Amino acid sequence: MLTRKQHELLMFIHERIKESGVSPSFDEMKEALDLASKSGIHRLITALEERGFIRRLAHRARALEVIKLPQQATTAAPPKGRGAFKPQVLEGGGQAPAAPVQIAADNTRELPILGRIAAGTPIDAIQHERERLPVPESMLGGGEHYVLEVQGDSMIDAGILDGDYVIIRKGDTANSGEIVVALVGEEATLKRLRKKGGSIALEAANPKYETRIFGPDQVEVQGKLVGLIRRYH
Numbered sequence: 747m748l749t750r751k752q753h754e755l756l757m758f759i760h761e762r763i764k765e766s767g768v769s770p771s772f773d774e775m776k777e778a779l780d781l782a783s784k785s786g787i788h789r790l791i792t793a794l795e796e797r798g799f800i801r802r803l804a805h806r807a808r809a810l811e812v813i814k815l816p817q818q819a820t821t822a823a824p825p826k827g828r829g830a831f832k833p834q835v836l837e838g839g840g841q842a843p844a845a846p847v848q849i850a851a852d853n854t855r856e857l858p859i860l861g862r863i864a865a866g867t868p869i870d871a872i873q874h875e876r877e878r879l880p881v882p883e884s885m886l887g888g889g890e891h892y893v894l895e896v897q898g899d900s901m902i903d904a905g906i907l908d909g910d911y912v913i914i915r916k917g918d919t920a921n922s923g924e925i926v927v928a929l930v931g932e933e934a935t936l937k938r939l940r941k942k943g944g945s946i947a948l949e950a951a952n953p954k955y956e957t958r959i960f961g962p963d964q965v966e967v968q969g970k971l972v973g974l975i976r977r978y979h
Contacts, residue, residue: 748797748816754779755790756799760812769810854880855891857913863894863927864935881913885973890916892969894927894936901925901936904951906974912936913973918966925971930964939967 748756758778762770772784781787791810794800799816803809856878879893896910904925906912920926922941927934928948937948940957946965949957 748794748799751779751786752790752793752797753816755787756794756812756815759800759810760815763810763812853883855883855886857881857891857893859893859895859911861894862897863912864898864900864933879911879975881973881975885913887915887972891972892916893975896936900950900952900955901938902952904938906936906951907976909977911975911977912971913975914969915972916969918968920967920970927968927970929966929968930960934968936971939965 755775755778758775759769762768762774770778772787775787776784779787779790791800791802795802799812799814801811801813803811857880859877859879881891881893892914893911894914896906896908896912899908906925914927920939922939924939925936926939927936928939930948935948937950937958940947940949942959944962946960946962947957948960948965
C-alpha cells in the first residue's frame with residue numbers, strides 16, 4: 747500500500763508521461779506535491795522504485811518509467827495539476843488538510859449518494875441513489891451508511907463546506923451535540939442537534955444562520971455524521 751504522497755507522485759508522473767512522453771522534472775514534482783525541497787521527492791521516488799512502481803532509466807535525463815499502477819488508481823494529477831478529482835477524507839468535523847488522501851481499494855466500501863442536503867435553508871428531502879462513492883472502511887464501523895452532497899454554508903465552522911460529501915450512519919436517534927440529518931416535514935437538513943427540555947434545536951455552525959427550535963414530534967432524525975469527503979478540482 748502506498749502512502750498518500752507516494753500515490754500522488756506516481757499518478758503525477760504517469761499523467762505527465764502520458765501527455766508529453768517525458769517524465770516531469772524534480773522541480774515540477776516538488777511544486778505539484780507542495781513540498782519544501784527536492785529531497786522529499788528523492789525519497790518518494792526511491793520508495794516507489796523499491797516497491798516496483800517505477801524504474802529509473804540509465805543515461806537519460808529526467809528518465810523515469812512507470813511500471814505499474816496501484817489498484818483502482820485514479821488517473822488524476824495532484825492538486826496543482828490539471829485536475830480530475832481526488833477525494834479528501836476527514837473523520838468527523840474540522841477543516842480539511844491541504845492535500846487529498848488516497849485510500850487503498852481493498853480498504854473501501856462503495857456507498858450510495860442519495861442526493862443533496864442543505865447546510866442552510868432546508869431543501870427537498872433525500873432522494874434515490876444517483877451514483878456510488880468509495881469510502882474508507884476506517885470511517886464507517888457497523889451499521890448502514892449513505893452519502894449526501896452538501897449544499898449551502900451554514901456548517902462551515904464545523905469544517906463542512908458547500909459541495910462536500912458527508913458520510914451518514916443511518917439511524918433514528920442521536921445525542922445532543924451531534925451533527926445529524928434531520929427531516930422536518932418534507933425537507934431534510936444537516937445541522938447540530940441540541941435537546942432542550944421538551945424541544946429540539948437544529949443549530950447551524952455559521953453565525954449568519956439562526957438556530958431553529960421544534961417540538962419533539964416535528965423532527966425526525968435520519969442519521970448522524972461520521973465523516974466527510976472533499977473533492978478537489
